[in-house]
Amino acid sequence: MATWLDALLLYYLAAAVAYLSTSSVLWFLFRLEKHEYLLPTSFMLYTLLLTVSQYLAAKIGSIGPIMFPMGLITYSASVAVLDYITLRFGRGYGYAVIRVAVASQLIIAVLDYIVVEFPPAPVWNLQDAFSEIMGVNARIVVASVLAFTVSQTYDVYLVSRIRGGVIRRVGLSDPISMLIDSLVFVPTAFYGIVPNGVLLTLALFQALGKIMLTPLTVVAVWLNRQALRYGQV
Numbered sequence: 663m664a665t666w667l668d669a670l671l672l673y674y675l676a677a678a679v680a681y682l683s684t685s686s687v688l689w690f691l692f693r694l695e696k697h698e699y700l701l702p703t704s705f706m707l708y709t710l711l712l713t714v715s716q717y718l719a720a721k722i723g724s725i726g727p728i729m730f731p732m733g734l735i736t737y738s739a740s741v742a743v744l745d746y747i748t749l750r751f752g753r754g755y756g757y758a759v760i761r762v763a764v765a766s767q768l769i770i771a772v773l774d775y776i777v778v779e780f781p782p783a784p785v786w787n788l789q790d791a792f793s794e795i796m797g798v799n800a801r802i803v804v805a806s807v808l809a810f811t812v813s814q815t816y817d818v819y820l821v822s823r824i825r826g827g828v829i830r831r832v833g834l835s836d837p838i839s840m841l842i843d844s845l846v847f848v849p850t851a852f853y854g855i856v857p858n859g860v861l862l863t864l865a866l867f868q869a870l871g872k873i874m875l876t877p878l879t880v881v882a883v884w885l886n887r888q889a890l891r892y893g894q895v
Contacts, residue, residue, distance in 0.1 A: 805851035813843035
């Protein structure tokens with residue numbers, strides 16, 4: 663059985679893969695002077711991380727007594743990409759990316775619902791298990807859309823309004839937006855599935871799990887500090 667230290671190391675390892683792989687892509691594009699690809703690539707990475715988050719969130723992990731949906735690993739990495747977009751291209755682009763992401767995640771929810779309702783092949787008796795997994799994920803997508811619309815809109819506002827270096831902006835804005843996201847997401851996603859007495863605890867644990875990743879957000883943004891030096895904000 664894995665100890666809490668093993669779980670913590672795996673948690674940071676998975677987060678490091680999500681954060682550093684995406685931020686490295688943007689770093690290489692800037693170094694190669696492929697500046698015209700920075701905006702579409704960052705948008706693609708943002709949407710990819712959000713989509714993966716919906717499905718990883720179906721699993722509840724734990725580090726000792728701290729429990730949280732595992733999707734927060736890639737979700738938190740998506741916030742770092744959104745910070746990059748806002749700092750590099752301006753607040754208007756940050757808001758625009760969120761609106762398009764809302765549409766894409768709602769499309770995923772609709773497709774999940776249709777697939778659940780589609781009649782299965784009679785030779786396989788997997789409908790119950792498949793419906794349970796996809797049904798939960800569809801609800802998680804809806805909860806996530808509501809939560810990230812509120813929290814990330816606020817994150818874009820904060821990171822663009824706070825003055826100072828990029829480290830200060832990200833370090834102050836991200837923990838606040840993460841807390842808001844958790845307080846909206848958990849009750850919406852798990853009400854009726856998780857006992858009511860556990861909901862607030864799970865929300866606070868989820869927020870703590872995200873805030874624990876703030877140093878990685880700072881590192882991801884710091885790696886791209888040269889590109890952000892020429893940003894519009």
